[in-house]
Amino acid sequence: MKNESAIIVGAGLVGSLWAVFLARRGYTVKVFERRSDMRAAGYTGGKSINLAMSERGWKAIEQAGIRDKIEKVAIPMPGRMMHNIAGELTFQPYGKEGEAIYSVSRGGLNLELLNIADSFPNVEFFFDHRCVEVDLNNPVITFEDMKTGEVKSLESPLIFAADGAFSAVRHTLQRTDRFNYRQFYLDHGYKELTIPPFENGSHRMHPGALHIWPRGNHMVIALPNADGSFTCTLFLPFEGEVSFEKLKNDADVLAFFQKYYADAVPLMPTLLRDFWANPTASLVTVNCAPWQWQGRILLLGDAAHAIVPFYGQGMNAGFEDCTILDAMLDEMGGDWSKTIPEFAKSRVKDGNAIAELAQRNFVEMRDLVSDPKFLLRKKIAADLHAKFPQEFLPVYSMVTFSNTPYHIALQEDDAQNELFREILNLEQVESAWNGTAVEQVFRHWLSRKTK
Ligand SMILES: Cc1cc2nc3c(=O)[nH]c(=O)nc-3n(C[C@H](O)[C@H](O)[C@H](O)COP(=O)(O)OP(=O)(O)OC[C@H]3O[C@@H](n4cnc5c(N)ncnc54)[C@H](O)[C@@H]3O)c2cc1C
Numbered sequence: 080m081k082n083e084s085a086i087i088v089g090a091g092l093v094g095s096l097w098a099v100f101l102a103r104r105g106y107t108v109k110v111f112e113r114r115s116d117m118r119a120a121g122y123t124g125g126k127s128i129n130l131a132m133s134e135r136g137w138k139a140i141e142q143a144g145i146r147d148k149i150e151k152v153a154i155p156m157p158g159r160m161m162h163n164i165a166g167e168l169t170f171q172p173y174g175k176e177g178e179a180i181y182s183v184s185r186g187g188l189n190l191e192l193l194n195i196a197d198s199f200p201n202v203e204f205f206f207d208h209r210c211v212e213v214d215l216n217n218p219v220i221t222f223e224d225m226k227t228g229e230v231k232s233l234e235s236p237l238i239f240a241a242d243g244a245f246s247a248v249r250h251t252l253q254r255t256d257r258f259n260y261r262q263f264y265l266d267h268g269y270k271e272l273t274i275p276p277f278e279n280g281s282h283r284m285h286p287g288a289l290h291i292w293p294r295g296n297h298m299v300i301a302l303p304n305a306d307g308s309f310t311c312t313l314f315l316p317f318e319g320e321v322s323f324e325k326l327k328n329d330a331d332v333l334a335f336f337q338k339y340y341a342d343a344v345p346l347m348p349t350l351l352r353d354f355w356a357n358p359t360a361s362l363v364t365v366n367c368a369p370w371q372w373q374g375r376i377l378l379l380g381d382a383a384h385a386i387v388p389f390y391g392q393g394m395n396a397g398f399e400d401c402t403i404l405d406a407m408l409d410e411m412g413g414d415w416s417k418t419i420p421e422f423a424k425s426r427v428k429d430g431n432a433i434a435e436l437a438q439r440n441f442v443e444m445r446d447l448v449s450d451p452k453f454l455l456r457k458k459i460a461a462d463l464h465a466k467f468p469q470e471f472l473p474v475y476s477m478v479t480f481s482n483t484p485y486h487i488a489l490q491e492d493d494a495q496n497e498l499f500r501e502i503l504n505l506e507q508v509e510s511a512w513n514g515t516a517v518e519q520v521f522r523h524w525l526s527r528k529t530k
Contacts, residue, residue: 085237086111086220088210088248092185093380093397094241095192099143100405101239102199109203109233110196111222113242116206117190128271129302129310130188131156131180131289131391133479139398142405145191152187154303155179160288166342170288171457174476175464180289180391182302210247213238215255215372220248237415238376241397244363246382252372265362265387265441267297268323269314272353274346276307283346284309291444294339297321298445301343311343314362314445323359362387364434371423374416378423379404384430389441390478396433396485400426432489436478439492455512456499462513463521470525498524 083106087094090112101108132140132153140146157179158172173180196202207225214220214232221232240248253260274283284290286303296316301309316322326332332354336344344350365385370378380397404422411418443453460473474492477483501520502508511517 083107083237084109084235085239086233086235087239087241088220088246089113089240089242089380089382090189090193090204090206091241091243091380092189092192092394093400094239095189095196096139096143096398097239097241097379097401098196098202099192099199100401102196102202104408105201107201108196108199109205109235111205111208111210113209113225114206116193116204117186118193119206128185129182129304130185130394131302132183132188133180133391133395135392135399135402135482136395137181138482139402142402143192143195145195148191149183149188150181152305153181153183154286154305155181156287156289156302158288160285160290162290162292162340162342164294164339164341171454172461174473174480178476178480180479182289182304184304210240210242213248213251213376215251215376218375236375239379240376240382241379242382244365244381244385246378248376249367249378249382252376252378253367255372258367258369260367261365263364265364266316266318267314267441268317268359268361269312270323270354270359271357272299272311272313272347273349274301274309274311274343275348280307282307282309292340292343293445295446297339299340299343300444311347314441317359317361326354364438366431366434368427369420369423370427370430371419374419377404377419383427384434386434386437387441388437389444390433390437392433392437392478392485396430399482429485432485433478436474436485436489436492452503455509456503459499459502459508459512459517460495463517466518467521467525471521494524494528 085101085106085108087098087108087110090110094110098108098110137146140149158170161169161171197204208222209225210220211223211230212221218236219232219234220238221230223230238248240246242248252258277283282303284301290301290309292299297314299311299313301311303309318324326335329351332351336350363385364387367383370383379400381393384396386393386396403426404418407422408415408418411421463471464473472481474488474495477488477491478485498521501524502517505516505520508517
């Protein structure tokens, strides 16, 4: 066991995973979490809020040693199933044959991470403990015991803040000189709804897809759960012509769903109950820098880079923070005072890039996925990738199925947008989508890019 210790604030997805990484290195780790222990609260892993896990997440989960366990309950989604307004379905693969994103239970994953972290003798959890303040001049952090009201201050040479989008630790850093901070809310909110299983436990829709009902300024998505249900999310503006504020009673809600999501209504017997019981939540993006303080306090996960959920990358990005930071510590010979500033400096551009990509993907999901030009673009992109696998990888694949740094993926997104502007302007591209003219434009673009 090392004679070194660290405090982690937050036992959410990233904090619990990071506890495992540090525990494996032999650190004495104390994890403080505002909420009660989800295990004591009787969480069984069956309930249904889910997340899309992709390559970056799997890589970290593998290093934590629980890939097998999570894989068993993860549902592969090799593509999107588009529901148009007439209820017709179209399937679009996300990547190549064999590539998929995976629907995993948020609670189930958090539970496994807590269990594995807790199995190390050098990790201790303190639930119902809220971080209230960090003394930046001294290595002291203060928590309030939510059950007794007692306030405790602890010394720690190393503090990792994985306390989410509204991080208390970041709040302290925000008050320091030259700390940059930007918080941006979408005009849209979201509400979770459910499609329960059939009585025999089977799914009411094809479980091998992420279902999307794109409707321009609003949409519903649905991810399958292992218990046969789907967790659906309605994304809708808070205000305006078609918005949450206009849905005031049962009749409004039913009329709205019948008009825009008619094929989903018979699948949602608890629609009205869910609609009124579940909160309308907001969607925030946070960019900030520096993510660290004097090589001994570091923000991780949503505390450093909260993003909108439209690329399914928030947790994946937070998990990737852990794998990158862990590898960097080895490169820096185990010296945190060098590793933390270097990580914060080099990783921030990736945090900003995935935030930008996630916002762009919102437009793609709600507007473009049903647009013929967009579908043509996807078809051409797949064809170019098949013909030039080394030279051309669609950005979605780069983000989702590779570990390429997000800032490179963002640069590639800009470059590919330019390429497709040219390709889609070609005459009769609809019929000649895999012809020589497209190839010529591509080769020309490639030569400009590689210059
Ligand atoms: C609707 C929606 C859908 C999403 N879908 C996906 C997806 O498909 N794929 C994906 O990769 N990501 C997705 N995300 C993003 C993902 O949920 C987050 O990126 C991820 O949860 C971040 O993990 P975290 O541990 O950094 O923060 P959190 O999960 O927010 O955990 C922070 C923890 O810190 C605790 N805490 C907070 N304040 C304090 C305090 N003062 N003291 C002590 N503890 C504190 C909290 O109780 C919590 O347990 C989605 C997000 C939303 C909103």
